[in-house]
Structure formats: structure tokens, C-alpha cells
Amino acid sequence: MWIDYLVWTLQNLLFPLVIPVVLLTGVILAVWVERRGAAFIQDRVGPNRVHIFGFRNAGLMQPIADALKLLVKEEFMPEKADRFLFFLAPALSMIPALLTFMVIPFGDVLVLGKYEIPLQVADLNVGVLFIFAIASLGVFGVVLGGWSPDNKYSILGGLRSSAQMISYEISMGLSIIGILIVFESVRLNDIVQMQGDLLFGFLPRWGIVVQPVGFLLFFIAALAETNRIPFDLPEAEAEIVAGYHLEYSSFKFSMFFMAEYVNMMVASGFIVSLFLGGWQIPWAPTEMLVEWKGPLVAAALQVGMFVFKLWFLMWVFVWIRWTLPRFRYDQLMSLGWRVMLPLALANIFVTSIVPFVLGVY
């Protein structure tokens, strides 16, 4: 049947191709949110001049102009650079960023007659670990980007960044173990499904409700992993000029730049799925929505909810960036190892002991 082939194509070819495109388009929007958000917080107007035939659209044309500028700028390569690795590094930071979004569910399984279409590229039974494994590869792009141009500032930026990413990866990994204990699954879709339950009959059983400390630690670690202020030491322009992407220009620079925003979107999507109920609309389970307006509307509403939550978190990222100053390097390290790590361990301990005290087992 041709419709079988259609469904198969949708699941196996369309989603994996469309998701990166959506993410990269999201980068344009993210840059706009960032620049206009910065202006809003600093009480100025921000970019609003670029227009196509007078169509300004609140500065939304600005990122397109930025992208064009980056594309046509001169490509520069330092004389002593290691050419191959210099080319490889931006790709190595872009690919893991795009790959990690593949296991994040953006809607409940869409049931159309006898067809079941999961709104997710790959429903792995090790989904959470997949994100960690692939995200840990992103550090190579930064390390090689710092080393290959043979510049002391960029190598300092690369070393700082990798030390930071390794340190906070540990607290990040430990901070979600509480969530895994509570929801008893590593499959992201199961975790989201279970967040549709209600606690005491009215409170959505979101990760943030059952694991507030875990959420806080994970959120801070996510800020550090994406190199955002207050953890943007890898590029601290006042100390090491621009860090690991100092020698990059034109499209290679924009690859690093886009990877940062894609990483932010992945981090937001991951936080939403683990702690903020994913695609779940509070107090409105899938069955209710399907009964109300049919499966397609239900799926659209859930995807919309997921997108809304994701962009809310993106806004929080921007909000934090333009509100807080930067950490000093020793403060960064002592926060990671002396505060976050013990807290994460304590969180695991408390989470695993509470069910016994309450007599759940």
C-alpha cells in the first residue's frame, strides 16, 4: 500500500532531514531573540533597520543580513595552522549539536487509524544516555578549534572550555540520576509520559516538582555546557580575546556560532523533556485532546506546547546572559566541584532513600 510507504518515509527520512533544518532556522530566531532581548533588557531599541522592500518585521530581517555577511566575508586561515584539523573543528562542534535532538520527543505517538507515528526521530531505550554520549563529543570541536590555528589565546580558550565542559558534565550526569530514579526509565518518551500524571489530584507530576534540586543543578550545568554567561569563560573577550574561535572567520566561525545556539535549543529541549513535562499540556492528557478535536489537532497542540516551553527556556537563557556578570575561573571550578558535585550526590542519596522512609517499596 502506498500509504505504508508514505508513513515509513515520514518516520525514517523526513523527520531526520526536517529536524536539523528546523533547528538551523531556529538559530535565526534565537539570534533575533538574543539581540532584541539584550536591547530590551538594556533599555534600548536594538537592531530594527534592516528591511526587505520596507518589510522590517521588528528586526527579524537582521539575522538574515548577519548570515549573508558571514557567508561573503573573507575566509582567513593562519599560516601555521594545521589545515585539516582547522577545517574539521567547526564540523565537529556542529554535528553532535544537531544529532542530540534526534531522541527528544516533541509530541505523543500520533495514532491515525492503524498507523502509529512517533513524533520523535528515534525512540531509543537509552535515550537519555544517547544525549550525554553524543554531547560529550562536542568538546572535540572546541579543543581542536583552539589547538589547530597555533595561537596562544585560542589554545587557552580551548583548554579552558574543555576543562569546564568535562567538570560540569559530571554534575550534569549526576543531577539527572534523581529523575531516572523517580521515573524508573531512561527512555525519554516514558519520562515525558509519566509527567502527565497528577500529584495529589491537581499538581502535574513534572520533574521540576519531584526533583527541584536536580532541576536547579541541571539547569546550571546546562548553562556551563553551552558556554553561556555566567560561564562563558572560554571566550572571555577581555582576557583571551575570543577563545577557541579566535582565528575563525566567515562560514567556519558561523558554524561555531550556530552550534552554540543549536546546543542551547538541545539543552532547552532536554530540560523541557526531563523537568517541565515535555509535550504534556498540564491537566489535558492525550486521550482528552483526541476526544475533543481528533488526533491531528491533539498532536499539533502538544507540539505547540513543546515549542512554547522550549522557547520560554531560550528566553531564560537570554535573560540570564544580559543580567549576570561572568565568573572568574577559580570561582567556576570551585562552584562545579565543591558545590554542584556534592549537592548532586546528596540529591541522589535523598531521592533513593525517601521511598523507603515513606514506605513506597
Added chain:
Amino acid sequence: MIQAIFFYVFAASAVVMALAVVSARNPIYSAMALIGCLLSVASIFALQSAHLMALLQVMVYAGAIMVLILFVLMLLNLSPQELGERRVTVRRVTGAYLIGAIVTLLMVRLTKHLWAPASALDPNFGTIEEVGMILYTKYLLPFEMVSLLLLAAIIGAVVLTRKEKGDGQ
């Protein structure tokens, strides 16, 4: 069919990458090739439905250990002069001969089982639940002993790098 194609692709890339590890002149390239080799092996694990093993391979070896190795290599930043010339020594020839012999022996042993009939896997094979159950029941003692060993290594590393008060500076 598709699985077989992917297997051969990843197997070939694992072998090519492994050869690149030992033949590259620049240690950074060796390290990069080793990452490629580890990723290929992880992909083969994933094809054999050992998803957890595949991800642990990527997370622990490719993601963590290789970063540290790259760190050290970059801080040493060896120039071509320091690396010395490519020479053929008795030691190297012997090593190559021994490795060749071991690989040949292994191949001979393994090909005996190559045509064994494929047995159906448990659907839970390789899942986190299954691996966890086995680790905490059948292999509990070795598992705990390994964790003690790792703890000793961690404490050792902390003790070695710790500065006594008034030491240095």
C-alpha cells in the same frame, strides 16, 4: 541486509582508523583516528543490539578519556624534530611480527564459530535493565571489587595532586 552493509562499513572504518592510529606521524592525528575507531566499534555494538555498551563506549572512551589524551598531547605540543625520524628497529619488527601472529591465531580460532547458526536474542538483551540485573546479581562481587579499585585510583589521584600547606609557592 541493511544491517550487514552497515556492519561492513563500520568494520572497515574501524580497521582503517586503527591503522591510522599506529601509522600517523602527528600524535594529535593518532588520537583523532583513535576516536574514529572507537566510534566505529561503538556503531558495531549498536548493530549487535548492545545499545548500552555502544553508548558507554562513546561516553567513557571517546567522550572522556580521549579528551584527556588530547589535552596532554596539546600541552606537550611535540614538533616534528622532537618526534624523531621514522626508523626500523629490531624491537619494532619483533612487535609487528608478534601482533601479526596473535591476530592470525585469533582469526583462525574465531572463523570456526563464524558459520554457527544465529540464535534469537532475548528482546531485553543489552538494555540497561538487563545489564543492571546481571551486574547486581550474578556478577555482584566482581562489580563491587572493580568499583573499589576505581575508588582507590580516584583517591590516589587526589593524594598525588594535592599540595601540602606551605608546600611550594
